[in-house]
Amino acid sequence: MPTSWQDIKRTLDERGFTDPMTLRFPEAADAVFEETAKLALYTRNPHIRFETVRQLVSDPAITEAVAQLCGSGFVLWRSAFFNKVPGAREIGWHHDKHFSDGDDLVKLEMDLPHYSVFISVTQTGSDNGMLEFVAGSHVDDLDMNRDPRPYHQRPPNEHNLPGLSPAVEARVIATPLPQYTFMVFHSAILHRSLQNTSGDRRLGLALRLSPGDLTFPEAQATAKDILPYPCATVPA
Ligand SMILES: O=C(O)CCC(=O)C(=O)O
Numbered sequence: 001m002p003t004s005w006q007d008i009k010r011t012l013d014e015r016g017f018t019d020p021m022t023l024r025f026p027e028a029a030d031a032v033f034e035e036t037a038k039l040a041l042y043t044r045n046p047h048i049r050f051e052t053v054r055q056l057v058s059d060p061a062i063t064e065a066v067a068q069l070c071g072s073g074f075v076l077w078r079s080a081f082f083n084k085v086p087g088a089r090e091i092g093w094h095h096d097k098h099f100s101d102g103d104d105l106v107k108l109e110m111d112l113p114h115y116s117v118f119i120s121v122t123q124t125g126s127d128n129g130m131l132e133f134v135a136g137s138h139v140d141d142l143d144m145n146r147d148p149r150p151y152h153q154r155p156p157n158e159h160n161l162p163g164l165s166p167a168v169e170a171r172v173i174a175t176p177l178p179q180y181t182f183m184v185f186h187s188a189i190l191h192r193s194l195q196n197t198s199g200d201r202r203l204g205l206a207l208r209l210s211p212g213d214l215t216f217p218e219a220q221a222t223a224k225d226i227l228p229y230p231c232a233t234v235p236a
């Protein structure tokens with residue numbers, strides 16, 4: 001039986017992330033994969049640089065999921081490729097609620113939601129950079145004294161946590177994603193991606209979606225980075 005949007009939304013808000021959902025047009029993902037063979041592990045804002053990326057992020061399955069789960073009035077202010085070639089290192093525990101509103105401290109609460117969409121261009125499995133999430137950590141500090149400073153006010157080497165306590169470790173959920181699927185998560189949730197020990201390149205594309213009426217810190221996004229979502233207009 002198909003799951004209702006209401007059930008998916010409940011999972012997103014309680015656990016912090018959805019199960020994988022399937023893209024409508026997988027050929028857009030293939031086009032992105034072909035174009036990105038030479039990229040570094042991390043490439044910021046490909047939604048500005050690549051027409052193929054704008055096509056992929058406009059997949060109707062994603063725009064519908066965002067409308068149903070997040071609501072309207074969101075902007076895409078940041079995207080990122082995570083291009084994990086064979087041997088690529090783990091990306092440690094972190095969250096991606098890089099700001100709440102302007103320079104305010106980041107709050108773990110859902111009345112000012114920031115969302116991420118992770119698109120699994122290739123499959124993302126246990127041997128090639130699988131994502132793991134700490135269930136519930138988008139609203140719960142879990143006695144970890146998490147750093148509330150927005151990203152631009154933290155030294156870069158303090159973005160990742162050194163590790164998790166056994167109690168928090170017990171809440172970790174491994175999240176393999178089939179090729180051509182995507183998932184939505186609350187940006188404040190703690191997550192990491194594992195090392196790529198396989199022989200194949202693994203590509204993920206992350207989108208950061210936030211309410212468009214917020215103040216976007218200049219250090220994180222300038223006006224040219226920010227597109228209404230769904231992307232109605234495509235920059236020249
Ligand atoms: O794909 C990865 O390696 C990391 C993904 C991630 O951290 C994210 O999408 O926010």
Ligand SMILES: [Fe+2]
Nearest residue numbers: 094095096191
């Ligand atoms: Fe992340």
